[in-house]
Amino acid sequence: MTILLSDPRVAAVPVHECGEPLVALDASFGPARALVRSGLADRLAAARDALPPGIGLRVLEGHRRVADQRRIIEWYAGEVRAAHPDADAPEVERLTSRFVSPVAVAPHVAGAAVDLTLVDACGDELDLGTPVDATPEQSDGRCWTAAAGIGADARAHRDLMARVLGGAGLVNYPTEWWHWSHGDRYWALRTGAPAATYGPLERARTTGAGAAA
Structure with missing residues (x-):
């Protein structure tokens, strides 16, 4: 059964904030230079390095302000x-x-989540079945990671993304193939961790360069 972020079990997870700063991902992850926790940046670098030659990760969004x-x-x-x-x-x-x-448990607000896709050597996005940020209504449910009705290439690309990101310790939000996180409450619930390590964070706690090379 899919656990949604509105599930009370997510909000019940305690947060033991570890104090890691936000860092800007380097240009190898795309022009957005998204802000993420430093430990997440390291994990994204490991996932990127596990991809086959000629395929890269493009991170479109990381930390998000509460107002956004x-x-x-x-x-x-x-x-x-x-x-x-x-x-x-x-x-x-x-x-x-x-x-x-919901704001109280939002992984993006904690700097714990990224929205990302796969790109080829020329920087063109690969087929993942729907655009990033396609809503369930807009995509007729094909935004769900395990959705039927997507092509063989899209399925292979989603499976590849799952292997490298899951192997680096991230978890997917199953209604959005592009959303992956580490250290937040949802991640803790999914993995059985006793607590989240990243709580809500404003952008004052940042450094200029990411850990990802």
């Missing part, structure tokens, strides 16, 4: 209400959490 998280929640909750007019407030919250996390 709230804005995305508001936008997508409106889309959910339009698509599911009979849903009550708890159901709207549950459905919204398929695509965007």
Whole structure:
């Protein structure tokens, strides 16, 4: 059974903040130069190095400010209400959490999550079945990592992503093939860790360069 980020078990996970700073990923991960926790940067570098020659990771987003998280929640909750007019407030919250996390447990707000895809040697994105950030409604559910109805190439690319990122200690949010995290509450619940190591973080605690080479 899929555990969503709105599940009370996620919020019940304690946070033992380790104090790692946010670092900017280097250009090998794409032009976004996303901010992530330093330990996550190291894990992303290990995942990148495990990819076959000619394939790279492009990180599109990392740390997200609380205000930005709230804005995305508001936008997508409106889309959910339009698509599911009979849903009550708890159901709207549950459905919204398929695509965007409640602020209190949001992995992006903790600097613990990345949205990413695979690229070829020319920097062109590979076929992953849907665009990054395609909602469940827009993609007819094909944004789910294990969704049926995607092509063989997309399935192979998702499986490759799972091998290298999972091998580096990240976990996937199963409703979004592009969302991977480490150290947050969702990661702790999925892996059985006693606590999250990354809690909500503002951008004051940063360093200029990432650990990823």
